[in-house]
Amino acid sequence: MKIRMTVLFLLACFFFSSSQSSAADVGYHDPGMKKVVQIAIVVKDIEAASKKWAQVLGMEAPPIRTTKPGREVQMVYRGKPSNGQVKLTFFNLGQVVLELLQPVGGGSSWQEILDKRGEGVHHLGFQVVDPQKSVKSLEGQGMPVIHQGRYDSNDGTYIYLDSDKALGVLVELLHSDKPAK
């Protein structure tokens, strides 16, 4: 009786664990990306682009800043550490910000998309709760990570997925270390 129970218990463990891992292996679970928070456009001259958008939106041009060199913020681009930098600015449009990006040296998806497509939309950014779960799900759908790093303020992480071919635009995951309010 004891042996039968043990066998039953082991069998139950086996079926439970295999059903769990096979679901995870497929990776098609909800990537948790319902909250779009950024529309980002890559440009050649951020001062000029910012002036144009300020006029179109009827807003003051927001401040422009340059990010820290990539090696200071754990930047990895296509599998290698990168010293890439970007000038950026953000127009607040409610739930989303319109981000302008001008790459200023070093390998990055910013420079890659600018070289490939010219000025235009670089990514849609989504706030996510569990970035590793989101990455796993998206990788399972054929969209590998191509570029990632820490925020300059070192309190969060950004991750770009290579979804250009699949979705027509890159997807960015944004995750703050602080719990969401």
Place this chain on the structure above:
Amino acid sequence: MKIRMTVLFLLACFFFSSSQSSAADVGYHDPGMKKVVQIAIVVKDIEAASKKWAQVLGMEAPPIRTTKPGREVQMVYRGKPSNGQVKLTFFNLGQVVLELLQPVGGGSSWQEILDKRGEGVHHLGFQVVDPQKSVKSLEGQGMPVIHQGRYDSNDGTYIYLDSDKALGVLVELLHSDKPAK
């Protein structure tokens, strides 16, 4: 005294009206575009694209519909009536919807951008209160109307501005005939 007052009044009217019209002619007033409500992506196969986005967003794929032929909805593309049509679908992401567009014949900015750039972002859509004022302002900034029409439901108007070169993306103005709630 009466003549002086009349002259003064007429001069005041002249200066007031000329300052009004010169400001309007420049067309750089606030185009009233602070509310972005659409991010639209043009695709070759909307059924396939919709399935991919549904998986990425962890949502059900929304219904797909085909618009009426352009001539039934007063479509004008690059200055001429057009019979253009598009298959479309909308993922609700809060303040904004993600719109997928597959052109299915006839001249349109949908087909033009697909031919020019391949699959990718077609436009950002803004809800506006006074579309003619917005158009005048944007035209004054070198972004002419390239494509417009009535909603299939005949209760609103969409207008695309040729802002691709200036902003890296088309801008769409959306205006419902009904007053906003």
